[in-house]
Amino acid sequence: xxxxxxxxxxxxxxxxxxxxxxxxxxxxxxxxxxxxxxxxxxxxxxxxxxxxxxxxxxxxxxxxxxxxxxxxxxxxxxxxxxxxxxxxxxxxxxxxxxxxxxxxxxxxxxxxxxxxxxxxxxxxxx
Amino acid sequence: xxxxxxxxxxxxxxxxxxxxxxxxxxxxxxxxxxxxxxxxxxxxxxxxxxxxxxxxxxxxxxxxxxxxxxxxxxxxxxxxxxxxxxxxxxxxxxxxxxxxxxxxxxxxxxxxxxxxxxxxxxxxxxxxxxxxxxxxxxxxxxxxxxxxxxxxxxxxxxxxxxxxxxxxxxxxxxxxxxxxxxxxxxxxxxxxxxxxxxxxxxxxxxxxxxxxxxxxxxxxxxxxxxxxxxxxxxxxxxxxxxxxxxxxxxxxxxxxxxxxxxxxxxxxxxxxxxxxx
Numbered sequence: 001x002x003x004x005x006x007x008x009x010x011x012x013x014x015x016x017x018x019x020x021x022x023x024x025x026x027x028x029x030x031x032x033x034x035x036x037x038x039x040x041x042x043x044x045x046x047x048x049x050x051x052x053x054x055x056x057x058x059x060x061x062x063x064x065x066x067x068x069x070x071x072x073x074x075x076x077x078x079x080x081x082x083x084x085x086x087x088x089x090x091x092x093x094x095x096x097x098x099x100x101x102x103x104x105x106x107x108x109x110x111x112x113x114x115x116x117x118x119x120x121x122x123x124x125x126x
Numbered sequence: 127x128x129x130x131x132x133x134x135x136x137x138x139x140x141x142x143x144x145x146x147x148x149x150x151x152x153x154x155x156x157x158x159x160x161x162x163x164x165x166x167x168x169x170x171x172x173x174x175x176x177x178x179x180x181x182x183x184x185x186x187x188x189x190x191x192x193x194x195x196x197x198x199x200x201x202x203x204x205x206x207x208x209x210x211x212x213x214x215x216x217x218x219x220x221x222x223x224x225x226x227x228x229x230x231x232x233x234x235x236x237x238x239x240x241x242x243x244x245x246x247x248x249x250x251x252x253x254x255x256x257x258x259x260x261x262x263x264x265x266x267x268x269x270x271x272x273x274x275x276x277x278x279x280x281x282x283x284x285x286x287x288x289x290x291x292x293x294x295x296x297x298x299x300x301x302x303x304x305x306x307x308x309x310x311x312x313x314x315x316x317x318x319x320x321x322x323x324x325x326x327x328x329x330x331x332x333x334x335x336x337x338x339x340x341x342x343x344x345x346x347x348x349x350x351x352x353x354x355x356x357x358x359x360x361x362x363x364x365x366x367x368x369x370x371x372x373x374x375x376x377x378x379x380x381x382x383x384x385x386x387x388x389x390x391x392x393x394x395x396x397x398x399x400x401x402x403x
Contacts (some may be wrong), residue, residue: 014244015257021236087260088352107350109264109357112230 004029005051005123010041010067011085012059016108020054023112024119032077038062042070050080054115055091055102057086065100070102077094081122085110132318142332231357234262235364241375242368255369260286263358264351265344268322269293271303272340272373280307280341289348293323298338307331307338312316312362321345330362332370339370 007030011017017034024032033050035041039061046054053071057064064084071077083104084097094105104118119125176182241254252270257264267287271280274295278301282293299308306313306329313329321327326343333339342365 006288012260013257015237015254018241018263019233019262022233022237077375087264087266087348089348108261109351112233113226 004031005050005125006031006033007119007123008033008035008041008044008050008053010035010038010053010059011056011062012037013056015041016056016085019112020115021035023115026112026116027123029126030123038064038067041067042071045071045077045080046074046097052081052119054085054119056098057084065097067098068097070100083115083118083122085115135188149291220303227356231360235360238262238361238364239368242372246376246379248380249372251369251372253375254372255365256286258361258369259344263344263361264348265346266348268342268344268347270340270342271296271307273298273307273338280304283340288323293343296324302326303329303341303343307333307341310336310338312366314359314362328362330366330369332366332373334370334374337374339373342369364375 005027009017009020009024010030011020012124014036017036021032021034023032025059033044035044037059039057041053041055042062043085044050055064055067064086068082071080071082071114075106078101081104082102082103084121085106086093087108088094089107090124095106097105106114106118146218153173165254172182172186174187223385225311241258242251245251245254255270256268259268265286267285269282269285269288271289272283273279274281275294278298280296280298282290282295284290284291296303298304301324302313303326310331310333312331313326315321315327323345326345328342328344330342330344331338
């Protein structure tokens with residue numbers, strides 16, 4: 001794993017992006033990159049290395065589920081941990097995202113400390 | 127040849143030293159064994175003596191009882207200290223959870239306030255209000271009403287979960303929404319259930335001082351959101367004040383821009399500079 005850990009946030013809402021950045025900055029020495037939709041996220045994840053991706057489902061241009069399936073189809077991105085953060089709370093949505101290859105599924109409104117705990121665990125930080 | 131001999135002598139010295147260290151260690155062991163034997167004999171003698179002399183027996187017994195009592199007191203004190211430490215630990219854990227909760231509330235409020243005042247474009251401000259209510263509060267169906275001063279009524283300008291046309295205009299002071307805006311009081315019906323367009327689950331009046339600006343009406347929460355948390359009430363208060371001032375400022379800015387453009391147009395006309403600003 002590269003040092004410092006790099007996190008990609010793919011979220012169309014600037015409010016949510018700022019909140020997630022605010023929470024993740026509590027992890028010392030991490031590099032956070034933002035993407036405003038699925039296509040932007042795909043561009044960034046294809047051209048750069050990330051240790052973790054937080055992805056929303058409902059986004060313009062390309063939704064989060066499509067992005068996850070494209071990420072998992074890339075050989076070099078198969079192992080990158082993915083956390084879904086979404087308003088979709090239905091069991092089927094959760095199962096679908098996990099089946100596509102997400103490691104965690106968090107529903108909004110999300111607690112900052114829950115995001116932190118999940119990020120710490122997936123990045124294997126103390 | 128002489129090199130070989132010196133090697134042999136060196137090796138012999140090493141072996142000799144090893145034997146010497148072994149002999150010293152054996153001597154130490156013998157001495158320790160002797161000391162333990164003496165100690166054992168002494169205890170046996172004391173016991174035998176005490177067994178013959180009831181006074182000595184009582185004395186020994188008393189000594190042992192005192193020792194047991196002292197050890198028991200020591201144990202009690204250790205247990206007490208352990209209990210105190212556990213209690214302190216529990217208090218720290220509770221405080222930690224409280225601080226995390228406060229931190230979460232402050233982060234949400236900071237981000238909401240920051241985003242509300244990040245633009246002077248009215249449609250952007252309305253979009254930010256929608257984002258806050260959907261993402262931070264967890265609303266599934268909501269509408270944002272703005273005050274139309276010409277008709278003295280509230281017009282829905284944005285919605286989520288239902289078409290905008292589903293939300294009819296509301297007269298000021300009329301119904302739950304009109305009443306909440308007129309009085310400046312947030313209406314919050316705890317618990318879920320069916321909420322019609324005229325009777326929202328939550329109605330947050332938007333006012334700048336005593337001037338009604340509009341309202342945020344929440345009709346349904348996301349399925350994973352079971353009830354309102356303290357953060358939600360803080361967000362309602364923040365939205366009531368900050369969303370109102372953000373909307374008011376954006377409207378003023380838009381009006382002043384229009385006026386500035388008109389005046390600039392007149393000036394350009396008077397100074398024969400068409401198209402210039």
